[in-house]
Amino acid sequence: MDGNFNENDLSRVVEADRAHVWHHLSQHQPYMNADAAKQVDPRIIVEGKGLRVWDQKGKEHIDAVAGGVWTVNVGYGRESIANAVRDQLVKLNFFGGTAGSIPGALFSEMLIDKMPGMTRVYYASSGSEANEKGFKMVRQIAHKRYGGKKHKILYRDRDYHGTTIACLSAGGQDERNAQYGPFTDGFVRVPHCLEYRKHEQDGAPDENYGVWAANQIEEVILREGPDTVGALCLEPVTAGGGVITPPDGYWERVREICDQYDVLLHIDEVVCGVGRTGTWFGYQHYGIQPDIVTMAKGVASGYAAISCCVTTEKVFDMFKDDASDHLNYFRDISTFGGCTAGPAAAIENMNIIERENLLENCTAMGDYMLDQLHALGDKHAVVGQARGKGLFLGAELVQDRDSKTPVDEKIVAQVVGDCMQQGVIIGATNRSLPGKNNTLCFSPALIATKDDIDQIVSAVDGALGRVFG
Numbered sequence: 001m002d003g004n005f006n007e008n009d010l011s012r013v014v015e016a017d018r019a020h021v022w023h024h025l026s027q028h029q030p031y032m033n034a035d036a037a038k039q040v041d042p043r044i045i046v047e048g049k050g051l052r053v054w055d056q057k058g059k060e061h062i063d064a065v066a067g068g069v070w071t072v073n074v075g076y077g078r079e080s081i082a083n084a085v086r087d088q089l090v091k092l093n094f095f096g097g098t099a100g101s102i103p104g105a106l107f108s109e110m111l112i113d114k115m116p117g118m119t120r121v122y123y124a125s126s127g128s129e130a131n132e133k134g135f136k137m138v139r140q141i142a143h144k145r146y147g148g149k150k151h152k153i154l155y156r157d158r159d160y161h162g163t164t165i166a167c168l169s170a171g172g173q174d175e176r177n178a179q180y181g182p183f184t185d186g187f188v189r190v191p192h193c194l195e196y197r198k199h200e201q202d203g204a205p206d207e208n209y210g211v212w213a214a215n216q217i218e219e220v221i222l223r224e225g226p227d228t229v230g231a232l233c234l235e236p237v238t239a240g241g242g243v244i245t246p247p248d249g250y251w252e253r254v255r256e257i258c259d260q261y262d263v264l265l266h267i268d269e270v271v272c273g274v275g276r277t278g279t280w281f282g283y284q285h286y287g288i289q290p291d292i293v294t295m296a297k298g299v300a301s302g303y304a305a306i307s308c309c310v311t312t313e314k315v316f317d318m319f320k321d322d323a324s325d326h327l328n329y330f331r332d333i334s335t336f337g338g339c340t341a342g343p344a345a346a347i348e349n350m351n352i353i354e355r356e357n358l359l360e361n362c363t364a365m366g367d368y369m370l371d372q373l374h375a376l377g378d379k380h381a382v383v384g385q386a387r388g389k390g391l392f393l394g395a396e397l398v399q400d401r402d403s404k405t406p407v408d409e410k411i412v413a414q415v416v417g418d419c420m421q422q423g424v425i426i427g428a429t430n431r432s433l434p435g436k437n438n439t440l441c442f443s444p445a446l447i448a449t450k451d452d453i454d455q456i457v458s459a460v461d462g463a464l465g466r467v468f469g
Contacts, residue, residue, distance in 0.1 A: 010044060010046065010056040013044055013056065014041050014042065014044060014056060017042045017044060018031050018032070018041070018042055021042070023042065025430075025431075041056075043055050043056070044056040047076075048063070048072075048075075048076025048077060049075075049076050049077040050075045050076060050077065050445070050447065051063055051064075051075055051076075051444055051445050051447065051448060051452050052076070053076065053425075059423065060423055061420070061423045061424065061425050062423065062424045062425065062444075062452060062455055062456060062459075063076075063425050063444070063445070064424060064425055064426045064427075064442050064443070064444045064456045065425055065426060065427040065441065065442065065443050065444075066298075066443045066444060066445050067302050068425070068427070069297065070239065070271045070276065070297055070298070070392070070443045071297040071298065071301065071302040072301050072302045072445055073274060073275055073276060073297075073298035073301045073349070073353070073358075073445060073446050074301045074349055074352045074353065074356075074358065074445060074446060074447065075301075075445040075446075075447045076445075078301070078303065078348075078349075078352065080348050080351075080352070081300070081301070081303045081345050081348045081349060081352070082303065084344045084345060084347065084348040085303060085304055085341045085344050085345050087344075088103055088340050088341060088344035089340070089341055089344075092340055093339065093340060093341065094338050094339050094340060095338055095340075096333065096335070096338045097123060097333060097334060097337045097338045098333070101338075101340045101343070102340075103340050103343035103344040103346075103347060104123060104340065104343045106343070106347060107121075107343035107344075107346045107347050107350075108121040108343075110346075110347060110350055111308065111310070111346075111350075112310075114280040114281070114350075115280070115281065115293065115310060117289045117290075117312060118290070118293060118310045118311065118312055119311070119312060119313040119316065120310065120311045120312075120313065120315075120316040121308050121309075121310050122308065122309040122310070122311070122330075122332075122334075122337070123306065123307070123308060123334065123337035123338070123342070123343070124306075124307045124308070124309065124334035124336070124337040125305045125306065125307055125334060125335075125336035125337055125339070125342070126162070126296055126305065126307050127161075127162055127268075127270035127294065127295075127296035127297065127307055128161070128162025128163050128164045128167045129162075129164075129307055129334055129337075130270065130294040130295065130296055130307035130308060130309045131161045131162050131167050131170070131233070131266075131268060131270070131294050131309075132162070132164060132166055132167060133294075133309040133332060133334070134231075134233070134266045134292045134294055134309050135153055135166055135167075135170070135231075135233075136330075136332055137292065137309075137311070137315065137319075137330065138151070138153055138230045138231040138264060138266070138292075139151055139186075139230070140319070140330065140331075141230065141264075141315075141318050142230050144318060144328070145318065146227070146230075149227055149228055150227060150228060150229065150230045150262075151186050151228070151230055152186050152187070152188055152224055152228050152229045152230060153170060153186060153187050153188070153229075153230060153231045153232075153233055153266075154187075154188050154189075154190050154217065154220060154221070154229060154231070154232045154233065154263075155170040155171070155172055155187060155188070155189060155190070155232075155233050155234070156172050156189070156190050156191070156192055156193070156233075156234050156235075156238070157172040157189055157190065157191055157192040157241075158172045158173065158192045158194065158238050158241030158242060158244060158433065159171070159172045159173075159192075159233075159234060159235045159238050159241055159268070160172065160173050160176065160235070160238075160239065160240045160241060160432070161233060161235075161268050161270075162270075165180065165183060165184060166184045166187075168180055168183060169183035169184040169187040170187045170233055172189060172192070172241060173240065173241055173432040173433055174433065174434055175431045175432050175433060175434055175437075176240075176431065176432050188220060188224055188229075189220075190216060190217045190220045190232075191213065191216045191217075192213075192238070192241070192244065193209075193210065193213040193214070193244065193246055193247055193250050194238075194242065194244045195209050195210075195213075195247045196384070196385045196387070196396065196404070197404065199404070208249065209247050210246065210247030210248045210249035210250035210253070211249040211250070211253050213247060213250055214249070214250050214251075214253035214254045214257060215253065215257075217232065217254060217257055218257045218260075218261075221257065221261050221263065226261040226262070226263075229261065229263050230263065230264060231263060231264040231265070231266050231291075231292070232254070232258055232263050232264070232265055232266065233266040233267075233268060234254070234265075234266075234267060234268065235267075235268045235269075235271070235272065235282075236251075236267055236268075236269060236272050236277070236281070236282030236283045236285070236286070237271075237272050237277060237282050237388070237389050237392060239271040239272070239392075239441075240429060240432055240441075241429070241432065241433060242394060242396065242429055242433070242436070242439040243387060243388050243392065243393060243394025243439060243441055244387070245387050245388060245389055246286070250286075251283070251286035251287075251288050252286065252287070252288065254288070255288045255289070258291075264291040264292060264315070265288075265289075265290045265291050265292070266290070266291065266292040266293075266294070267281075267282075267283045267290040267292070267293050267294075268294050269281050269282055269283070269293055269294060269295040270294060270295055270296045270297055270307070271297055271298075271392070271443075272389075272392065273293075273295035273296075273297070273298055273299065274295065274298035274299050274349070274350070274353070275298060275353050275358055275359055275362055275390075275446050276298055276362070276390060276391065276392045276443065276446075277362070277366075277389035277390035277391075277392050278359055278360075278362040278363035278366055278389060278390030278391075279359065279390075280359070281293065281295075282389065285389065289312075290312075291311065291312055291314070291315055292309065292310070292311050292312075292315060293309075293310045293311075294307070294308070294309050294310070295307065295308050295310070296308075298349075299342075299346050299349070300342055300345035300346040300349050301345075301349050303345040303349065304339070304341035304342045304344070304345035304346075305336060305339065305341075305342055306339075306341075306342025306343060306345065306346055307337075353446065356447070358446040358447065359446075361446060361447065361448070362390045362391050362446045363390055365391060365444075365448045365449070365450070365453060366388070366389065366390035366391045366392070366393065368450060368453060369391065369393055369442065369444075369448075369453045369456075369457065370386060370387075370388060370393055372453060372454070372457040373386035373393060373395050373442075373457065374386050375457075376395065376457065376460060376461055376464070377395075379461065380461075380464045380465070380468065381400070381401060382397050382398065382399075382407060382464060382468050383395050383396075383397060383398075383464070384396045384397065384398035384401055384404055388442075391442070391443060391444055391445075391446060391448060392442075392443050393441075393442045393443070394439045394440060394441050394442065395439065395440040395442075395460075396438055396439045396440075397411075397412055397415070397438045397439070397440065398438065406435060406436050406437075406438035407438045408438075409428075409430060409431075409437040409438065411467060411468075412428050412429075412430075412437065412438055412439075412440070413428065413430070414463075414467045415428070415440065415460070415463045415464060415467050416428050416440070416463075418459075418462070418463035418466055418467060419459045419460060419463050422459045422462065422463070423459075424455065424456055424459035424460075426440055426441065426442060426456070426459075426460065427440070427441035427442070427443070428440050428441055429441065440460065442456065444456065
């Protein structure tokens with residue numbers, strides 16, 4: 001990519017987009033303004049290479065959010081993945097998931113090799129869909145084993161599990177949920193584990209906060225009745241709810257609680273999975289064994305649509321213990337879970353991560369970037385806390401460090417906009433948490449170098465200086 005475009009090269013594309021495309025998470029009024037002087041063009045991303053993308057005007061940007069939504073883990077322009085997908089599509093593009101495929105079988109073997117204790121892979125096409133599969137498994141097990149009673153699914157404040165109505169029912173972000181109810185019954189919220197905001201939680205201690213936060217889950221289980229709770233669904237590191245790393249002792253206690261009350265532990269790795277935090281999966285930082293793991297974004301780095309719902313053999317066995325019962329199997333299908341492009345891309349994606357030692361790079365560059373964000377905090381009082389794991393990082397902005405009052409979302413958006421003007425794309429929590437959309441989000445591709453990170457942090461430094469003075 002050389003970035004050389006004439007101003008009107010893509011004018012037809014821009015107008016077609018303006019007239020017909022409904023963008024995700026976007027207010028379109030500025031594109032449609034009757035006053036031509038106030039009308040803005042939708043941004044069209046034309047090409048990408050490595051960490052960089054170019055828009056329709058030929059402007060180069062460093063992408064510090066891996067495709068805008070934490071997806072392109074191995075970077076843009078990977079010909080080996082494109083070739084693997086092309087070769088597979090010519091041979092066999094699709095067959096429904098009632099039958100297997102060569103890439104589906106081979107990728108499942110590769111994946112399970114990275115997930116000790118897990119054994120079975122159910123293919124689908126999006127993170128929301130993968131989580132729906134997990135929820136359906138829990139509900140079917142409740143009917144098979146517990147007369148339908150142990151059907152409740154617990155989810156955490158600030159966590160996010162997808163856009164469908166059932167996934168929003170398990171969504172801990174009230175602004176994302178607004179206007180989409182009524183929601184599915186049987187989903188129950190538990191408190192968040194953001195130690196930085198423990199002052200907002202009644203009874204939160206100064207010491208051993210992680211164990212205390214996990215014990216709040218036990219209190220909900222006891223309140224609801226352990227015989228009614230079938231599963232607990234959590235992100236290993238909360239993503240859009242503020243890039244929340246779990247406090248010490250949290251995950252170990254969570255696993256103990258699930259074991260004690262016969263609750264399946266469903267870990268949503270849609271964002272964290274396949275290298276984002278410096279391990280293959282985020283939960284592997286904490287030495288725990290899940291029952292269900294879901295994943296999507298980084299599985300194929302966006303080169304093809306694929307998601308997976310992975311289970312232990314114990315969970316899988318519950319759907320085949322009585323073959324004489326015509327309802328005793330997982331009666332579910334995902335049409336595009338039968339596409340072969342996804343696992344074909346995922347195989348080469350995983351090969352790249354191994355071949356280029358990207359887990360190690362993610363850890364090293366993540367540590368470096370977190371240090372640089374802490375240095376920003378030394379310079380700008382508005383940075384209340386920098387946090388994260390690997391190349392999955394956040395910086396929470398506050399009006400002052402004593403009260404920790406969040407900076408207004410509109411001002412946070414100005415920081416993001418300033419960085420965009422500098423040619424650096426960063427993210428921020430937005431329209432998610434009432435009054436608390438104040439965290440800048442970073443997730444550059446796992447190939448990031450120190451120079452890339454320096455450019456990203458420098459852009460944020462300049463933006464904070466201009467916006468806050």
